[in-house]
Each structure stands twice: as structure tokens, then as C-alpha cells.
Amino acid sequence: MSSRxxxxxxxxxxxxxxxxxxxxxxxxxxxxxxxxxxxxxIMELILAADTGRIHQAVVPLENSLEGPVALTLxxxxxxxxxxxxxxxxxxxxxxxxxxxxxxxxxxxRVVSHxxxxxxxxxxxxxxxxxxxxxxxxxxxxxxxxxxxxxxKWAAIGNAAAAAVYKLGILASDIQDNRANAxxxxxxxxxxxxxxxxxxxxxxxxxxRQNRPGVLYEQLAEFAGRGLDLTRIESxxxxxxxxxxxxxxxxxxxxxxxxxxxxxxxxxxxxxxFKVLGSYPRWKEQ
Amino acid sequence: MSSRxxxxxxxxxxxxxxxxxxxxxxxxxxxxxxxxxxxxxIMELILAADTGRIHQAVVPLENSLEGPVALTLxxxxxxxxxxxxxxxxxxxxxxxxxxxxxxxxxxxRVVSHxxxxxxxxxxxxxxxxxxxxxxxxxxxxxxxxxxxxxxKWAAIGNAAAAAVYKLGILASDIQDNRANAxxxxxxxxxxxxxxxxxxxxxxxxxxRQNRPGVLYEQLAEFAGRGLDLTRIESxxxxxxxxxxxxxxxxxxxxxxxxxxxxxxxxxxxxxxFKVLGSYPRWKEQ
Numbered sequence: 161m162s163s164r165x166x167x168x169x170x171x172x173x174x175x176x177x178x179x180x181x182x183x184x185x186x187x188x189x190x191x192x193x194x195x196x197x198x199x200x201x202i203m204e205l206i207l208a209a210d211t212g213r214i215h216q217a218v219v220p221l222e223n224s225l226e227g228p229v230a231l232t233l234x235x236x237x238x239x240x241x242x243x244x245x246x247x248x249x250x251x252x253x254x255x256x257x258x259x260x261x262x263x264x265x266x267x268x269r270v271v272s273h274x275x276x277x278x279x280x281x282x283x284x285x286x287x288x289x290x291x292x293x294x295x296x297x298x299x300x301x302x303x304x305x306x307x308x309x310x311x312k313w314a315a316i317g318n319a320a321a322a323a324v325y326k327l328g329i330l331a332s333d334i335q336d337n338r339a340n341a342x343x344x345x346x347x348x349x350x351x352x353x354x355x356x357x358x359x360x361x362x363x364x365x366x367x368r369q370n371r372p373g374v375l376y377e378q379l380a381e382f383a384g385r386g387l388d389l390t391r392i393e394s395x396x397x398x399x400x401x402x403x404x405x406x407x408x409x410x411x412x413x414x415x416x417x418x419x420x421x422x423x424x425x426x427x428x429x430x431x432x433f434k435v436l437g438s439y440p441r442w443k444e445q
Numbered sequence: 446m447s448s449r450x451x452x453x454x455x456x457x458x459x460x461x462x463x464x465x466x467x468x469x470x471x472x473x474x475x476x477x478x479x480x481x482x483x484x485x486x487i488m489e490l491i492l493a494a495d496t497g498r499i500h501q502a503v504v505p506l507e508n509s510l511e512g513p514v515a516l517t518l519x520x521x522x523x524x525x526x527x528x529x530x531x532x533x534x535x536x537x538x539x540x541x542x543x544x545x546x547x548x549x550x551x552x553x554r555v556v557s558h559x560x561x562x563x564x565x566x567x568x569x570x571x572x573x574x575x576x577x578x579x580x581x582x583x584x585x586x587x588x589x590x591x592x593x594x595x596x597k598w599a600a601i602g603n604a605a606a607a608a609v610y611k612l613g614i615l616a617s618d619i620q621d622n623r624a625n626a627x628x629x630x631x632x633x634x635x636x637x638x639x640x641x642x643x644x645x646x647x648x649x650x651x652x653r654q655n656r657p658g659v660l661y662e663q664l665a666e667f668a669g670r671g672l673d674l675t676r677i678e679s680x681x682x683x684x685x686x687x688x689x690x691x692x693x694x695x696x697x698x699x700x701x702x703x704x705x706x707x708x709x710x711x712x713x714x715x716x717x718f719k720v721l722g723s724y725p726r727w728k729e730q
Contacts, residue, residue: 224686227515249686341686375677376661376668383661390687392660393679401509401534401626402675 165193166215168346169205172198175300175321181248181344182218183320188445202231209347210240216348218248222393223342226275228407232345233395236436237364237405243351244362244437252340254280257303257327258314264330267291271302272316280316283334288314303327343442351437355413358443360390362436364407365426366397375406378429381422387412397432405432414438450478451500453631454490457483460585460606466533466629467503468605473730487516494632495525501633503533507678508627511560513692518680521632521721522649522690528636529647529722537625539565542588542612543599549615552576556587557601565601568619573599588612628727636722640698643728645675647721649692650711651682660691663714666707672697682717690717699723 170182182196199205202219209217222228236242254276258267270277270284271294277284284293291314296302299317306315307325314330315321322329345362352359367374382389388411397403412419414435427433455467467481484490487504494502507513521527539561543552555562555569556579562569569578576599581587584602591600592610599615600606607614630647637644652659667674673696682688697704699720712718 222681222686224681225683227681230512337683339683339685343686373668373671373673375674376664379661379664383658386658388658389660391679391689392677392691394677396507396509396512398510398622398624400624401507401628404676406677 165195166191167195167197168216168218169197169199169208169214170218171202171205171220172200173298173300173304174198175303175317175324176298177250177252177318177342178218178220178344180318180320181250181342184250185218185246185248185346202229203235206232206235206240206242206347210242212349216245216346218344218346221247221343221345223252224339225279225337228393228395230395233393233407236347237395237434238398242347243349244345244439245348245351246346246439247360247442248344248346249341249442250344252335252342253318253333254299254316254335255319255322255329256283256314256331256334257317257322257325258306258330260326260328262312262314262328262330264288266312267314267330269294269311269313270316271296271305271313273297273299273302276316279336279340280334282336283331287331300324346439352439355415355438356440358441359413359438360441361410361412361414361419361423361438362407363410363423363426364405364432364434364436365430366403366405366432368429368431369403374429378426381425382410385418385422387419387422411441450480451476452480452482453501453503454482454484454493454499455503456487456490456505457485458583458585458589459483460588460602460609461583462535462537462603462627463503463505463629465603465605466535466627469535470503470531470533470631487514488520491517491520491525491527491632495527497634501530501631503629503631506532506628506630508537508625510564510622510625513678513680515680517630518678518692522680522719523683527632528634529630529724530633530636531631531724532645532727533629533631534626534727535629537620537627538603538618539584539601539620540604540607540614541568541599541616541619542591542602542607542610543615544591545611545613547597547599547613547615549573551597552599552615554579554596554598555601556581556590556598558582558584558587561601564621564625565619567621568616572616585609631724637724640700640723641725643726644698644723645726646695646697646699646704646708646723647692648695648708648711649690649717649719649721650715651688651690651717653714653716654688659714663711666710667695670703670707672704672707696726
């Protein structure tokens, strides 16, 4: 019997930042048998991994300007039984894309996702003050619309979208704020069991609400052992207003004795608790 | 000279949950000279208070199911100089509204805000499985559309919208989850200077990122003094991925000696710090 290829899902269509993250992850796996498959929504993508239709899903988790992706966090906490096997961080670089031969002074319409249009406001106001701004459901959809149009349109999108839809790059790095990065996680039925020496562990918990200061005492389990928390994110517990879940990322693998002891203590003082997984810290290569 | 009436803004149109919150606040002010004015967007509403065009703005802050209103938090931190003078918490109760004389078996279309449709999914699936679901920009807009239509349509909205648009209530409390509450804040140039004996104080800060455990030490300033934190919410600092602002609510007025000392210590160890204000804890009357 020949082995079936592993399928990794991402948020499509082709040419999105999610596809760029999935390709980076695929390259690091060094497994020629891995296929990428686009999905139409984050919910569909996560459910496909949870039901085993795909091997893993590459899902957006947080952005440095927009904050957490609430749907991803809420599904991880409440709806699925999935582990984080990796993180991927990519810089969001926006370019102005147009059909080849078009010049900047021709452009009378700019199409993109509303967030991308918002993130390039200064460029649009100074360089294309008379262009109409039109929204699309993703930067890749915008690039496709420009490729299909006969007019003097431009899209805001990434270099991958330019390649997929055979567009030229009229202007590079047109975003207002250079600190625009998105963190993705790779979700599947297993996390990364073997420590690499530079790992992170993600947990989610809800402190027992019976007395003040419980969260502080829970954080003391980490601080007292010298464990660094790289992120604390709160989400509503969906029970009553004022009860929260906390998503905490800890520097270190869950099998390290100190980390394991801190996690066990937090689990014991929580009304809800899940280890989302241990995985190598992302490094640029 | 006669005194000009104070204007309090809210997120319109008439019949929204925001208007309901603004009316509750207006009733407690016991000032016959207060007028309410609807605004089209949260951004416009907050800017109107910041520039002094209106006296105060009633703005949504968080919902027990959906989480924080990111735009409100980000504008309070980064863009305006406003104080929280009050909080208002209302239960979100969804009803099925239709023109008078319509019965449930007539309904072939249900119009509402996508969140309201989502929050009433079980009712719609069991009681109106064949009705088409149509989205509107707010529950009040949905009620208006039903009032204007000649057909067998229904809206999901609140009792105030039924009154404003002269609709009947075909079914009450149709939401799946009863724990649906929204917390609003009242923003203006001044917070509530006089302690009432049961107050909260809201601050926002970004811990200095120079070493691990800073946030934990900052929380120790409250825990060590027996001060209860009723909420911790993180938002991206909008500088680099992994730096966060924390919105913290403390039980107690900022003028109480322990609270003042804890706040001063947190300010000293933060790269960014603001007191958003002290205000009475909301109580049902």
C-alpha cells in the first residue's frame, strides 16, 4: 500500500497571507508528500482538522495591529479537541498591484480588503487621492478582480497574489505602520512531543471565581519558578459578564519539570483548563 | 442667560440596545435638561465627546458572548483624552417582532443583525425552519424594515424597537443563551470625582518589556494590598507583535489610599499608562 499524502488546510483563496504561512510551514516540514488545500472560512478549516478530514490546519491567531482572532480562540477553547503543533509569524507587507503596463497616474480605483485599505491610508491619500476605494473579501480576491478587469484598477495585496494573478508591483511596502505581523498556529490531533530546546507552551484556563486574587496566585506559579509568560489574552467565558478565560503562552516545553509543575498547579485552581500544546518558538530562517 | 441643555450621544438609530443604555443613564441623572442624540458609528460618537461637541457619550465596552469592543478600547488608549464617568450593564433580550396581526405561522422571512440571528439559532431552527434569514446593519434597522414592508416578515430586536416602530412581540426571550449582557461606559471630559462607597477604577498600561515577570509584579501591587481586579483585558500595543496594553478594572475609587498607591506603582513600571477614571459600580434598581 502506498502512503496517502498528508493534507494541510489554510484560509484561501490562493495568494492570501494564510497561504504564505502554510507554504513556509510546508517548506520546514521537508516532506514531499504534503499537499496544501484552501478553505473558505476559519470555522470550516478548524472543523476539518477536528474531524480528521485534513491532517493539520494553518489558522490565524493574532495580528500586531488588530489583536486576537476571536473565532480561533473561542473554537479552540469551547468547540474542538485540537493541539498546537507549531507557530508561524509573518510580516504583513502590502504592495500596490496592477496589470502589467499600468502606471500609477492611470489608476482610478483601488480594490482590497477593508483592513488593508485602512492600513495603507497615508499612501492612498498622498499618492492616489482621487482613486475610488472599493472593498473585497480578501486581498487575494482583490488581486483576482484587478486581473479580470479591463480598466485602470489596482489592488492592495502581497507578492504571492501578484505572482498567482500575473500582476505587476507598482509600489512596494505601502503600509502606514511597519510593525504589522500576523501569528498563525498549526492545529492537529498532536502537538510537538519532543522538546527542541526553545519551545513555547499554550494553555487556556478560567480561574475559580470564589475569591479575589485567584488569577494573581495562578500567575505566581509561573513567576515563582522564573518562567516567562510571552502572552496573556482574555476572552469572555460565555457564562456571565465578568468571567473570563485566559490564554497564556509560557516560554518552555510542557515536559520540563518546572513548567509541568506550574501547569499542574494552575489546572488545580481553575474551573476550566486545557493544554493547547507545546511547539518550537518561530524563528526567521 | 439660560443654561443650555447637556447632550448625551449614543450609537443609533433609535431602538438599539445603546439607546436603552443611554435612557437608563439619563433616568439616573435626574436632570430634566439632558437630551439624547443618536450617532451613526462608534468612532464618530467618541470623537464628538472628545472635541466637546457633546457632553458625554454612551459607548459599548464589552459583551458577555462576543468579548471586548476593540474599537472602543483602542480609541480610549491611543486616540482620545476621555474619562469614564459611569458604567451601565444591560441584559440583551431578543424578541421576535412583527406587524400587528401577523401570526408565527405566517412568517417567511426573519431580518436582524448577524449577531442577533446567530444568538437565536435554536429558536429559528425549531420554530421557523423554513423562514429565509436576512441581515441588517442593526436590530433597530431590522425592525424599521419590517415596519416598512407589506409582507409576512419578522425582525429580531428589543422591546424598545417594537415600541418605536409600532410592532407587536410574537415571541419573547428567544435567545439561545440567557447570559447575554453588554457593558457600556459613559465617556466625557471628567470622571466621577466623589467616592460613592462602591466604585470601580479603570486603568490602561503597557509593562516595560525589559525583563520577564513585569506584569506579574505589577499585579502584585494590587494583590498585596487586597485590591480585587474585576477585569483584565489585553489589546495589542500596535508596536511589535508580543507587546500588549492591559485594561484593568479595580474595585475601589482612585482616591482611596491603597488604590492610589497601587496605581502609582504600576504607572512607575509602565512604558505607557493612563487612568481612565473612577465611577460607581453599576447596580440594578
